[in-house]
Amino acid sequence: MKKLIIIPAYNEGENLKNTIKNIQTYAPSFDYVIVNDCSKDNTRELCKTEKFHVINLPVNLGIGGAVQTGYQYAMENDYDLAVQVDGDGQHDARFLNTMADYLLENKVNMVIGSRFIEKKGFQSSGIRRLGIRFFTGLIRCLTGKKITDPTSGLRMADSEIIKMFAQNYPKDYPEPETVVSVIRKGKRVEELPVEMHERQGGVSSISPKKSIYYMIKVSLAIIIECLR
Amino acid sequence: MNIKTQIVVAVIVILAFFYLGAMVRKNKIEIKYALPWGFMGCVILILDFFPGIIEEMAKISGVGVPINFIFFLGFCFLLALTFTLSVLVSDLSQKTKTLTQKIGILEEKLESKEKTEKHD
Numbered sequence: 001m002k003k004l005i006i007i008p009a010y011n012e013g014e015n016l017k018n019t020i021k022n023i024q025t026y027a028p029s030f031d032y033v034i035v036n037d038c039s040k041d042n043t044r045e046l047c048k049t050e051k052f053h054v055i056n057l058p059v060n061l062g063i064g065g066a067v068q069t070g071y072q073y074a075m076e077n078d079y080d081l082a083v084q085v086d087g088d089g090q091h092d093a094r095f096l097n098t099m100a101d102y103l104l105e106n107k108v109n110m111v112i113g114s115r116f117i118e119k120k121g122f123q124s125s126g127i128r129r130l131g132i133r134f135f136t137g138l139i140r141c142l143t144g145k146k147i148t149d150p151t152s153g154l155r156m157a158d159s160e161i162i163k164m165f166a167q168n169y170p171k172d173y174p175e176p177e178t179v180v181s182v183i184r185k186g187k188r189v190e191e192l193p194v195e196m197h198e199r200q201g202g203v204s205s206i207s208p209k210k211s212i213y214y215m216i217k218v219s220l221a222i223i224i225e226c227l228r
Numbered sequence: 229m230n231i232k233t234q235i236v237v238a239v240i241v242i243l244a245f246f247y248l249g250a251m252v253r254k255n256k257i258e259i260k261y262a263l264p265w266g267f268m269g270c271v272i273l274i275l276d277f278f279p280g281i282i283e284e285m286a287k288i289s290g291v292g293v294p295i296n297f298i299f300f301l302g303f304c305f306l307l308a309l310t311f312t313l314s315v316l317v318s319d320l321s322q323k324t325k326t327l328t329q330k331i332g333i334l335e336e337k338l339e340s341k342e343k344t345e346k347h348d
Contacts, residue, residue, distance in 0.1 A: 035332070057332040061325055069329045076333065171325070 003100060004079040005032040006070030008063055009087035011041045019087050020052060026093040033073055034087065037066040061171070068169035071157070075166040083156035088199040090122075091154045095194040099156045102192055109187035110161050112147065112179070113154035113194035121195030131215060135176045138219060142226045143183045148191060150176040161187065170221065173214055177221040184225060237276045241269050264312075268305055 038060040047054040074082040251257045286297040
């Protein structure tokens with residue numbers, strides 16, 4: 001059983017050390033690969049000196065392109081499952097084994113780590129939760145499936161989904177959209193409760209100014225995904 | 229249309245044609261993408277030489293002032309052109325994405341191969 005952790009990283013620098021340490025302590029049975037999305041900081045050098053396993057992208061692609069690179073790597077190297085873990089310390093590797101066991105035992109195609117089932121850990125700001133709840137409602141209306149945390153970046157995929165994502169993955173703000181496309185393909189998606197931390201550094205890709213664009217773009221993407 | 233306007237328009241279009249030709253010669257623009265612009269220049273020239281066409285078309289479509297019909301045509305043409313460009317940009321960005329990913333994965337493969345060879 002080959003398991004891969006995909007860590008998209010853009011200007012995460014020192015955070016990566018903690019992320020890797022966290023993985024090696026709590027999920028030693030997983031391989032990992034950092035996808036360095038052409039960071040402007042010392043990420044590249046840091047990975048070299050620390051001997052981290054890394055894919056360096058020569059051009060900045062944005063989160064979607066970086067994560068997709070990870071799935072392409074997983075497909076080429078015949079991984080049975082791949083999980084996405086953010087490089088900024090928001091996700092905890094402690095949950096990975098539970099997620100993997102659940103995925104294998106229940107023959108689920110994709111498992112999402114949700115902050116909002118047990119409502120433990122960092123819950124994001126009120127306004128963001130409102131946005132997330134809106135997507136939950138929208139996805140429920142369109143697919144009939146309740147996804148409490150559609151924006152969660154902590155997602156585990158089996159080989160079928162790996163193949164699907166390797167071929168087709170949105171460039172920006174990919175999470176809610178891809179959940180819908182997976183559900184629409186008739187694959188099984190389930191959520192497990194996890195705790196997330198507040199990011200330990202860096203800035204969110206969604207600034208207040210971009211949040212309106214984010215809401216509109218993602219809503220449209222979800223609706224279009226349903227028309228495909 | 230005034231004969232003065234006709235001459236001014238003709239001179240501008242012909243200058244633009246020279247510029248377009250020079251750009252093509254220097255490989256700054258591909259012929260494929262220069263063609264629509266050349267086509268637009270031709271249409272403007274024809275309409276400039278025979279203003280009767282525009283007056284007739286304006287009358288048929290119910291546009292009061294003939295010059296407005298020219299603006300309308302120009303607007304439609306530019307819309308079509310910019311939209312085609314948006315499609316093209318999307319295509320290009322898809323392609324660069326794929327290339328970038330391929331290069332990244334290849335580089336990783338190369339490095340891990342070198343590493344294992346060093347161990348041996």
